[in-house]
Amino acid sequence: MSAWGAAAVQAVLVAAVAPLLIGFMRAVRARLEGRAGGRLVQPWRDLRKQLRKESIIPADAGVFFTAAPVVLLATSVLVAAAAPYLSTRGPLPGVADLIVVVGLLLLGAVALALAGLDTGTAFGGMGASREMTIAALVEPTLLLSVFALSTRSGSTDLGAIVAAGAADTAGAFTPASALAAAALAIATLAEAGRLPVDNPATHLELTMVHEAMVLEYSGRDLALVEWAAAMRLTILLGLLANLFIPWGVATSLHPLAIAVAVVVFVAKLAVLGGLLAAGEVFAAKLRLFRIPELLAGSFVLGLLAVITSAVLA
């Protein structure tokens, strides 16, 4: 299998699994709360329904509003194809670079924030302002925490970092990686809009962050935004899984290795998603002004991880 073929498999897999991950997390949460909950494929059904509906565009909205879903989805697909989820040998080594991946994720977030502002509604602007406050603290943490791992391989290429980890699994567990994993986990929660930073299940507009920005979307555009949001959660959880538990990732492009990698990747996602959903049952949403404290804490963890890895390396 060519590197391009593996990248395509990766992108399709992430796109297909992302809504199922959301459905799985909702199901876990419902079970733990004593509710029956919906089916695993319900998010896919919702997407199918929304994709069939026309999009309503607010009268005052401009090009940012119409472009944002496409930009968001395109950045997500690109990261899903390039980053080392199944194989460490991606076709685009330049794109699988740490700084490029974080930059692509930020590009999607900024596109959505601009779209929120573009609607001219108070909720869109409010959500955009909150999202940017959070993003300003989250993106450096993402960079730092992965950067702490890059000292091991001497490269910021994510494929190289994962390959180094897969080659030396014992060396993957260091104090630095533990600190970095904690920092990246908190950053993932914030970036993906999960509790305790944002409540994806709320209907209260005034408390929303991510949902406030996308309130004006409908039909196909809403489907793209929701799909991309699910993919971003999968992307971040996948990175978390492969960077810190680098087992099962194919270091060759042999179809059997890729097939094994698919199974391992889905299993890792299920475990992490299940843990996240279970954790959310016990979590409550922080007061908005406490979120910077949490994120600053995660930034400090990331910084400590970098220092530790530099000192101990």
Next chain:
Amino acid sequence: MTEPHPVIPAATVVDITADRLAEQAGRLLAGGARLALVAAHHDTGTDPGAAAIRIVYLFTAGPPDQRTELHLRTRPDQPTVPSLAALSFPAGRFEREMHDLYGVQPENHPLPRRLVRHPHWPHGWHPMRADAGPRPPLAASEAFPFVTVQGPGVYEIPVGPVHAGLIEPGHFRFSVVGETILKLKARLWYVHKGIEKLFEGQPADQPVGLAERISGDSAVGHALAYSLAVEDALRWPVPPRAQLARAAVLELERLHNHVADIGAICNDVGYGIAHSHAQRIRETLLRLNHATTGHRLLRGAVFPGGARLHTVPDPTTIRTIAADIGEVVDIALRHTVVRDRLTGTAVLTQRQAADIGALGYVARASGLPTDARRAHPHTVLDALTIPVHTSGDVLARFLIRVEEIQASTAILTDLLTAIGPGTITSHPRPAVDRPACGVGIVEGWRGTITHRVEVQPDGTLTRAKIVDPSFFNWPALPVALADTIVPDFPLTNKSFNLSYAGNDL
């Protein structure tokens, strides 16, 4: 139940002239009374001077239960009243309501703006007047200017009147710097249904079903206040056992509403598991309600002259449910984030609550021990305790509900052993030989509900005035929210949980 059945005292009626109104009202308020109700009545009559608008000011105090009515006849050609807004904040709001619905002009009112009427209502048309006639066409468009807060970085967030979820209509305009609320203006009155007008002309013992639907979650509270008002007007004695049964269903109503609110407050801070369990417990209570009265929201249990229960719940069941919700509350309050979100959020000080005339758990969370079950009892409750907190924040309003669940459980444990199932009425409706009026005061789960009815000799209603505690408590919400952050508004709103339907009749 060793104490005698309390006799509900009739109101002392004082006819008064406009120039002495402020002095009399001031004396009553200084004596510790509160203005419970102001109602206009459009008297029609063929005698010269009989057709005029008459205003009734009801002042209540207790214990001991005291009710004083000041009756003021306005000039037939030009109805005006001297404004009491300087003496009492609620009086100013009652006057604005009267102005919109009856065209009574308050003189020297500090804020003589419309209250009930939206601008698209026909001008000069006052629907509660006897000669109002059919409604003229509505205006096509309307303007509703809000006070614009100016300054660097101040922006407005308009919310509603259509909300996500099962929320009644209300428009909120936040003036905000960053995330901090500088000013909140609530615009309500989207659901004017003319309920008070619907009561008119009905036989006094009939429209209890209408009273139950004034605010769906307060079916018992309003049905009981209405029944007590009719019984007071007709001097209709009610068997003590019926009064006990009524007290029991009133506490059942308090239980299911407080349980729902506890879950909803937790849900608003993202603590969904407490909400799930509160809903489970509420469902248990609703099924118990259904078995007790034949209706999940306890309709049909209270009516003028008596009460009706299908079964009597087992006190053990109630205690089990109370222990269950107590456990959920313990788990929620041990969660540091939940506690942090509730503590110190949206404080309503005791002074503010007293000035606004706040009622119910809102008042009791701000250190005001008002409770109609003590001030205006319709039956003796030996086990009655009234929890009071002084911090006035969301946590206090949460804890008041928690403690009231335990207090209601104690009351129910006491009551349920003393009553049996069945319909308890002993007397047919008494006849009246002249126009009569009556007042009913009940501590509903949300606060003190006051009804006042007037009955003519053929037993039909000429007027029913309804005051839900939400009418008093709505102005407290913007006051508590000053300097609170925008994302805490839904939480604060839930901790007040005011009725839109009960406010806008």
